[in-house]
Amino acid sequence: MKILVTGGAGFIGRHLVDALVAERKDIRVLDNLRRAIRPDPAGCYHFIEGDIRDRVTVEKAMEGVDVVFHLAAQSNVTGAMVDPDYSFTTNVGGTYEVLRAAKAAGVGRVVFASSREVYGDAETLPVSESAPLRPKNGYGESKVAGEAYCRAFSGKGLEVNILRLANVYGPGDRDRVIPIFLENAAQGRPLRINGGQQVIDFIWVGTVVTALRAAAFGPVLPGPVNIGSGEGTTLMELTGKVLALTGAKVDIEMATSRSFETVKFVADVRQAERLLGIARQDEPLFHLSAMLPVVVA
Numbered sequence: 001m002k003i004l005v006t007g008g009a010g011f012i013g014r015h016l017v018d019a020l021v022a023e024r025k026d027i028r029v030l031d032n033l034r035r036a037i038r039p040d041p042a043g044c045y046h047f048i049e050g051d052i053r054d055r056v057t058v059e060k061a062m063e064g065v066d067v068v069f070h071l072a073a074q075s076n077v078t079g080a081m082v083d084p085d086y087s088f089t090t091n092v093g094g095t096y097e098v099l100r101a102a103k104a105a106g107v108g109r110v111v112f113a114s115s116r117e118v119y120g121d122a123e124t125l126p127v128s129e130s131a132p133l134r135p136k137n138g139y140g141e142s143k144v145a146g147e148a149y150c151r152a153f154s155g156k157g158l159e160v161n162i163l164r165l166a167n168v169y170g171p172g173d174r175d176r177v178i179p180i181f182l183e184n185a186a187q188g189r190p191l192r193i194n195g196g197q198q199v200i201d202f203i204w205v206g207t208v209v210t211a212l213r214a215a216a217f218g219p220v221l222p223g224p225v226n227i228g229s230g231e232g233t234t235l236m237e238l239t240g241k242v243l244a245l246t247g248a249k250v251d252i253e254m255a256t257s258r259s260f261e262t263v264k265f266v267a268d269v270r271q272a273e274r275l276l277g278i279a280r281q282d283e284p285l286f287h288l289s290a291m292l293p294v295v296v297a
Contacts, residue, residue, distance in 0.1 A: 002028070002064050005017055005071065006061075007071035008030065009029060010075070011173045012168060012205060013029070017029060021045060028065070030048045030058070031048075032051040065105060065107050067111070068111070069113075070112050070113065073091050077117065077261065084138045088142055090142075092149070098110070099149055110161075115164060116267065117139050117140030117143060118140050118144050126266040129225060150162055163225055166227065167201060167203065168202075168205050170291065171205075171290060173205075185246040191252050195257025199265065200233050200234075201230070201233075201284070202284045203267075203281070203284065204286070206287070208227055210278065214276040219275075226268060
């Protein structure tokens with residue numbers, strides 16, 4: 001079985017590729033290295049430096065492939081606000097190119113990494129997959145459009161499974177709240193909280209990798225599936241855990257909320273339990289200590 005991982009040099013992609021390498025899969029990784037570090041595959045897989053927006057590059061990467069994990073994206077909410085053109089052309093146009101090439105190459109299945117940002121601020125928690133899609137920012141909007149193209153191609157005979165990921169954390173992450181808090185605390189800098197009303201569903205990257213593999217090698221899903229812990233963590237609770245873990249004594253700075261951020265999200269994970277065998281996580285930040293050496297280094 002030949003597998004293509006777009007965005008495979010990124011945060012989630014590296015963890016997924018490591019798991020697939022351990023299973024001795026035949027793997028190709030396609031990444032433009034915009035937010036990733038050039039990998040050293042050492043013969044374990046074939047790395048292609050390229051952009052999913054380039055049709056020729058995607059078509060060549062897709063040759064002979066059986067399964068595609070489509071992770072390549074502008075995956076940062078703030079980044080999508082700063083550079084909306086890149087966010088649109090990558091998350092929408094690039095997703096179209098991946099799906100188009102997969103269909104043409106006879107790929108068996110595509111797994112698309114969507115986001116909890118498609119929901120925006122839902123009326124009730126936890127948020128089920130049937131909740132209305134009301135994104136608050138360009139990143140969420142681009143993922144809604146990407147899902148629409150996935151549904152269009154699934155109607156043309158291409159198997160596409162969609163996973164809506166909550167806030168993924170783990171070693172190698174950066175530019176998001178957990179690595180920022182850990183790094184600031186370790187270096188004696190204040191922890192800045194915008195608004196303070198946020199409730200966030202944090203999910204360990206290892207669990208996400210398990211869900212991705214289940215979506216690739218298990219049955220076709222009836223629709224998008226939430227991948228989260230099913231538990232909400234406030235920013236103040238996160239702050240307390242970070243300070244306790246690092247032993248830091250730093251100031252907490254309160255700032256105004258940012259209008260483009262989703263304030264509260266907790267995933268309804270019953271579909272993930274039933275369809276993918278992903279167990280509910282009672283302590284979503286259980287693995288937080290695993291990030292500290294990586295962040296400090």
